[in-house]
Amino acid sequence: MSTELISPVTAMADAEHDAAPVEPSERRGRAPLTTGGRIRLVFAHLGVYLAALVFVSPLVYAFFSALKPNSEMFSMPPTLVGSELRWSNFADVFAYGPFLTYIGNSFFVAIAGTLVVLAVSTMAGYAFGRLRWKGRDLVFVLFLGTLMVPQEVLVIPMFQVMQWLGWVDSYPALIFPFAFTAFGTFLMRQFFRGIPFELEEAARVDGAGPIRSFLQIILPLAKSAVAVLAVFTFLSFWNSYLWPLIVTVDYASHGTLPIGLASFSGLQGTRWDLQMAAAIISMVPTTVLVIALQKHLVKGIAMAGLGGR
Amino acid sequence: MSTTTYTPRRGTLARTESRQALGFVSPALAGLALFTIVPVVLSIVMGFFNWPTFGDKEFVGFDNYVRLFTQSPDFWPALRNTFVFALLYVPISVILSLLLALSLSSRIRGRGALRVLFFIPVVTPMVANVLVWKMLLQPQGLFNGLAQSWFGVQLPNFLADPQWAMIMVVVMSVWQGLGYNMLIFSAALEQLPESVVEAARIDGAKGFRMIWSVMLPMISPSIFFASIMTMITSLQVFAQPQLLTGGGPGNATQPLVQFIYNQGFKFQELGLAAAAAWILFAIIIVLTALQFRAQKKWVHYEH
Numbered sequence: 001m002s003t004e005l006i007s008p009v010t011a012m013a014d015a016e017h018d019a020a021p022v023e024p025s026e027r028r029g030r031a032p033l034t035t036g037g038r039i040r041l042v043f044a045h046l047g048v049y050l051a052a053l054v055f056v057s058p059l060v061y062a063f064f065s066a067l068k069p070n071s072e073m074f075s076m077p078p079t080l081v082g083s084e085l086r087w088s089n090f091a092d093v094f095a096y097g098p099f100l101t102y103i104g105n106s107f108f109v110a111i112a113g114t115l116v117v118l119a120v121s122t123m124a125g126y127a128f129g130r131l132r133w134k135g136r137d138l139v140f141v142l143f144l145g146t147l148m149v150p151q152e153v154l155v156i157p158m159f160q161v162m163q164w165l166g167w168v169d170s171y172p173a174l175i176f177p178f179a180f181t182a183f184g185t186f187l188m189r190q191f192f193r194g195i196p197f198e199l200e201e202a203a204r205v206d207g208a209g210p211i212r213s214f215l216q217i218i219l220p221l222a223k224s225a226v227a228v229l230a231v232f233t234f235l236s237f238w239n240s241y242l243w244p245l246i247v248t249v250d251y252a253s254h255g256t257l258p259i260g261l262a263s264f265s266g267l268q269g270t271r272w273d274l275q276m277a278a279a280i281i282s283m284v285p286t287t288v289l290v291i292a293l294q295k296h297l298v299k300g301i302a303m304a305g306l307g308g309r
Numbered sequence: 310m311s312t313t314t315y316t317p318r319r320g321t322l323a324r325t326e327s328r329q330a331l332g333f334v335s336p337a338l339a340g341l342a343l344f345t346i347v348p349v350v351l352s353i354v355m356g357f358f359n360w361p362t363f364g365d366k367e368f369v370g371f372d373n374y375v376r377l378f379t380q381s382p383d384f385w386p387a388l389r390n391t392f393v394f395a396l397l398y399v400p401i402s403v404i405l406s407l408l409l410a411l412s413l414s415s416r417i418r419g420r421g422a423l424r425v426l427f428f429i430p431v432v433t434p435m436v437a438n439v440l441v442w443k444m445l446l447q448p449q450g451l452f453n454g455l456a457q458s459w460f461g462v463q464l465p466n467f468l469a470d471p472q473w474a475m476i477m478v479v480v481m482s483v484w485q486g487l488g489y490n491m492l493i494f495s496a497a498l499e500q501l502p503e504s505v506v507e508a509a510r511i512d513g514a515k516g517f518r519m520i521w522s523v524m525l526p527m528i529s530p531s532i533f534f535a536s537i538m539t540m541i542t543s544l545q546v547f548a549q550p551q552l553l554t555g556g557g558p559g560n561a562t563q564p565l566v567q568f569i570y571n572q573g574f575k576f577q578e579l580g581l582a583a584a585a586a587w588i589l590f591a592i593i594i595v596l597t598a599l600q601f602r603a604q605k606k607w608v609h610y611e612h
Contacts, residue, residue: 041416044412044414044416044417045417045418047412048412048413048417048420048423049423051409051412052423052426052427055426055427055484055487056426056429058441058442058445058484059429059430059441061441061445061451062441062444065444073444074447074449074450074454075454076449076454076457076458077454077455077457077458078450078451078454078455078458119336120336120337120340121337123333123334123336123337124333124334124336124337124338126333127330127331127333127334128334131326131329131330131333132323132326132327132330133323133326133327133330133331134327136330139334139338143337143341146341146345146346146349148594149345149349149590150541150545150586150589150590150593151545152545152566152569152586152589152590153348153349153352153583153586153587153589153590154344154345154348154349154352155573155586156352156355156569156573156579156582156583156586157347157348157349157351157352157355157583158344158348159573159574159579160351160355160360160579161343161344161347161348161351163362176340176344177344178344179340179344180337180340180341180343180344180345181345182337182341185337209329210326210329210330210333211329214333235432238434239432239433239434239435241434241435241436241547241548242547242548242566242570245570246570246573246574257434257436258434258435258436258437261434261436261437261440262436262552264440272444275440275444276440276441276444278437279434279436279437279440279441280437282433282434282436282437283429283433283434283437286429286432286433286434287429287432287433289432290425290428290429290432291425294421294424294425
């Protein structure tokens with residue numbers, strides 16, 4: 001199993017050294033189009049754009065619904081835009097329940113969790129990928145083996161552990177339990193192995209220890225891989241639902257954004273207008289991240305898709 | 310020759326490096342021990358106990374497992390719902406995202422932006438996506454509203470009808486997850502060696518033949534990988550039914566993970582929940598192993 005999983009990532013690490021990434025398709029010489037080909041191409045565009053329109057319409061409709069008065073949410077016939085564009089809905093979300101706390105908690109947990117994951121996995125990845133020690137490969141295989149255990153098996157006993165530690169309703173409970181998965185370590189190890197050993201060797205000969213070599217040579221070379229890991233880790237913390245739902249009892253103090261969103265409907269009947277506004281707000285950071293990093297998207301999936309969620 | 314004189318130095322160096330390596334790897338090892346190894350062992354133990362959230366624990370042997378299969382009214386339906394969801398979701402999601410990746414060829418203008426568009430629901434919080442669909446699927450929501458005002462047709466109450474509820478959980482999930490597999494397939498298609506595609510073109514392969522006989526076999530490792538990952542995540546489905554339908558009507562859309570969640574955190578039966586989680590794990594392992602066995606028939610590795 002592991003051999004197939006490793007190959008695309010190592011290929012990634014190799015590709016990383018090419019200075020300018022060229023879209024393979026752009027390198028290809030294309031045969032000029034015939035008239036029939038041109039017509040087909042027009043239809044291909046129509047089909048794809050139509051599919052995209054259908055695909056994105058739920059989000060567009062949700063956005064405009066967030067701007068409607070609640071009484072017009074389900075008007076018949078349905079309208080895209082309500083009688084007014086009530087931007088104040090977005091402000092009202094914050095007055096309705098501890099929404100600001102949810103956002104703050106989500107940012108804090110996601111950023112802290114990402115920092116923990118980055119520190120732990122780059123260090124361990126360095127030890128597994130570039131240092132020689134006894135039992136290294138055996139420990140690594142054990143590490144990888146834990147990737148197979150699904151979250152559902154872990155959450156029940158993890159909750160018990162949290163109770164014993166007194167961590168129920170706390171930030172550590174939201175940050176640490178799933179910050180030590182073997183995935184990040186695996187990713188960094190694969191990447192570090194692709195860096196030529198000569199680069200480090202020279203520094204080591206000059207007397208640099210592994211700590212200096214790790215901080216000053218290896219990490220700077222791995223910037224893009226670290227960035228990809230950071231983005232996908234942030235997203236998984238930001239979107240995490242099952243674990244926060246289990247380990248948070250008092251939503252008003254330690255609820256994260258997904259928990260807060262889910263609890264909106266319970267209060268005083270469903271305020272769909274505010275719920276949509278809140279949903280849109282929660283989508284903004286992740287959407288911005290994806291648009292900002294779209295160039296790395298395919299690359300990131302090739303790396304992080306191998307076990308990320 | 311020189312190795313004999315070099316050996317002692319090498320030995321000390323190796324020892325130093327081992328010590329340093331231990332320093333680098335110990336945070337990961339400690340975390341993994343506390344947050345993975347301990348829970349896994351504890352979970353096995355809990356599965357053999359009557360383990361309420363508060364109060365005394367009592368060893369019951371295999372009783373939890375027996376109870377699940379013989380006395381728990383929601384367990385069999387949860388198993389069935391999980392399989393129904395996976396059986397519908399995996400093929401639809403894989404085929405649609407493959408079609409999408411194939412249509413978004415390099416000849417399409419603005420395909421970078423389109424890719425981002427299709428990828429957005431993958432990274433936005435699942436809870437937010439589900440809430441959007443919950444609004445659309447209300448009896449007075451957009452879908453029924455359009456059907457009534459355009460065609461005068463009254464659509465079924467999607468979330469209250471057992472069969473429609475499951476279909477809508479699948480539809481919503483396909484919409485949400487489409488962009489993920491699409492990117493995997495796009496990446497694979499871009500890495501196709503131009504020489505092979507060109508050779509096939511010279512041999513007269515066009516359109517459907519080109520896709521079916523040349524491209525698909527060549528990206529079959531990616532299709533295999535995507536199918537496995539999609540299947541594993543589909544067996545773990547939770548948020549979509551939990552928020553869209555609450556597992557209902559009745560227990561018509563309640564999957565195994567929601568069953569586990571309810572047993573553990575609604576009814577405080579952590580032992581029973583742990584046992585059910587191990588059954589889920591066993592199902593995942595068996596189905597993954599079966600797929601790995603079946604891959605020899607249709608997956609082609611080049612190297």
